[in-house]
Amino acid sequence: MRCQDYRKYLSPYLDSELDARTCADIAEHLSVCLACSRFFAQEQEVERQLVKSFQKEKMPEESWRTVLGRINAYDSPRPRRFRLAWLVPAVVVPTAVMVVMLIFLLGKAPDNTNSLAEALQDRHGKYLSKEISIGPGLTWPQGFEGLTVIKHLPQSGLMGAHEVRLIGSQSCYIKDIECAHVMYSCCNTPVSLFILRKEDMSGLKSAQRLLDKGKGSAVVNLGNTRLVMKDLREVVVCCISSHDTGELLTAFERL
Amino acid sequence: MKETHSTRKKEFIELLSPHRDSLYRFCMHVIWDKNSAEDVLQEAILHAYKNFDNFQPGTNFKAWLFRFVINKIFDCNKRLKKDLQHVIPCQEWDIIEHLEKEEAYASILENPSVFFEKVDDRIKDALLSLTSTERMVFLLKSVEGFTYKEIAQFLEIPIGTVMSHLFRSRGKLGELLAGYARKMGFVRPTP
Ligand SMILES: [Zn+2]
Ligand SMILES: [Zn+2]
Numbered sequence: 076m077r078c079q080d081y082r083k084y085l086s087p088y089l090d091s092e093l094d095a096r097t098c099a100d101i102a103e104h105l106s107v108c109l110a111c112s113r114f115f116a117q118e119q120e121v122e123r124q125l126v127k128s129f130q131k132e133k134m135p136e137e138s139w140r141t142v143l144g145r146i147n148a149y150d151s152p153r154p155r156r157f158r159l160a161w162l163v164p165a166v167v168v169p170t171a172v173m174v175v176m177l178i179f180l181l182g183k184a185p186d187n188t189n190s191l192a193e194a195l196q197d198r199h200g201k202y203l204s205k206e207i208s209i210g211p212g213l214t215w216p217q218g219f220e221g222l223t224v225i226k227h228l229p230q231s232g233l234m235g236a237h238e239v240r241l242i243g244s245q246s247c248y249i250k251d252i253e254c255a256h257v258m259y260s261c262c263n264t265p266v267s268l269f270i271l272r273k274e275d276m277s278g279l280k281s282a283q284r285l286l287d288k289g290k291g292s293a294v295v296n297l298g299n300t301r302l303v304m305k306d307l308r309e310v311v312v313c314c315i316s317s318h319d320t321g322e323l324l325t326a327f328e329r330l
Numbered sequence: 331m332k333e334t335h336s337t338r339k340k341e342f343i344e345l346l347s348p349h350r351d352s353l354y355r356f357c358m359h360v361i362w363d364k365n366s367a368e369d370v371l372q373e374a375i376l377h378a379y380k381n382f383d384n385f386q387p388g389t390n391f392k393a394w395l396f397r398f399v400i401n402k403i404f405d406c407n408k409r410l411k412k413d414l415q416h417v418i419p420c421q422e423w424d425i426i427e428h429l430e431k432e433e434a435y436a437s438i439l440e441n442p443s444v445f446f447e448k449v450d451d452r453i454k455d456a457l458l459s460l461t462s463t464e465r466m467v468f469l470l471k472s473v474e475g476f477t478y479k480e481i482a483q484f485l486e487i488p489i490g491t492v493m494s495h496l497f498r499s500r501g502k503l504g505e506l507l508a509g510y511a512r513k514m515g516f517v518r519p520t521p
Contacts, residue, residue: 086493086496086497086500087478087493090471090478092477092478114439117439117440117442118439120442120443121438121439121442121504121507122472122500123442124442124443124445124446125446125453125472125503125507126472126473127446128446128450128451128453128454129355129359129453129454129457129469129473130351130355130473132351132354132355132358133351133354134350134351134353134354135354138354138368138371138372139350141372142346142350142371142372142375143343145372145375145376146339146342146343146375146376146379147339149376149379149380207384208377208380208381208384208398213483213486214483245384246386
């Protein structure tokens with residue numbers, strides 16, 4: 076490569092955003108090329124000075140006092156409690172139905188499928204009651220980066236007549252298992268999609284049994300909502316909604 | 331109940347305090363109108379506090395806070411989100427090459443600290459010449475030190491788009507600095 080080619084990487088190099096290989100290549104060139112090493116050092120110094128001039132500003136005491144004042148004023152018991160209470164019957168009834176159903180289904184005392192479904196439903200309830208703050212951008216657990224496809228689902232054309240919108244995503248813990256919670260709305264109905272690593276699910280024997288029995292998919296009715304689970308080899312996708320999410324899951328499988 | 335409330339509050343303020351200047355600067359530089367900036371800042375922090383239960387301990391609190399701020403900025407400026415998606419094709423190299431030919435910029439490179447001392451507060455006006463989009467990306471990366479990936483997540487745009495906004499804003503700033511240098515007579519005669 077010529078000097079010019081190295082200099083093209085100035086920004087990502089100074090931002091430490093290059094892959095190890097390219098970074099090493101550049102560092103090596105800089106160690107032997109005086110002109111480039113001077114150029115990189117000078118550019119870095121200009122940026123440093125520039126940034127310094129923007130970092131001078133401090134938050135005035137008055138603003139900080141206002142911040143503290145507003146936080147203090149917000150201390151009264153949360154109005155959200157009311158909403159939660161309102162949700163209780165919506166959770167208890169389907170849970171009871173589900174427990175009965177599982178006893179029947181498995182012919183023994185329910186173990187963790189119900190608690191998994193319950194935990195998922197609980198989290199879905201938080202999405203419904205807007206208890207989950209959905210910031211801009213999507214976040215999911217480390218190692219789930221490949222999930223960017225989720226973002227493209229609404230535009231994928233795979234959803235037919237369904238109007239799908241991606242609301243947000245967050246990483247969360249369900250039964251101490253780290254998973255990604257993706258919130259969609261399909262035809263104006265909230266949909267929660269949970270992605271769990273298969274390897275993390277070894278403790279959830281009856282969920283596995285249910286999936287095995289259904290050849291990789293299982294449906295659990297939760298009263299108003301339905302939980303559909305699909306085994307996609309490395310991950311298990313669980314979808315909760317009162318809406319028919321069959322097509323969503325099929326589209327997801329194909330992505 | 332009272333007890334847990336006040337411990338949570340204390341925890342939040344302890345986590346928030348080290349980032350107060352960053353949050354303030356970011357709002358002021360992106361929004362410019364002092365009153366709106368202050369409003370956005372206050373609202374965003376309160377919103378973050380209301381959602382403090384959703385913060386996962388051990389994760390990046392500064393990034394978590396900035397999400398609320400950026401969200402609020404988007405609420406106030408609906409256009410901004412659209413503009414962010416819009417990529418103006420630009421080759422970073424063209425800008426660098428162009429700047430390299432500028433004598434004025436070369437003089438800055440030769441002696442940055444002297445130049446910045448001279449140009450002083452006028453430098454802040456340079457930021458005004460950038461679009462809100464460019465300003466936002468530049469501040470998030472260069473001033474606040476977020477990674478390309480974090481910025482991409484904040485702004486819901488691909489990393490490539492973050493890079494192109496960033497390169498363009500750096501290029502523009504470079505040109506603006508060169509302009510100041512020329513006006514100030516900072517250009518050294520070429521030997
Ligand atoms: Zn070189
Ligand atoms: Zn639909």
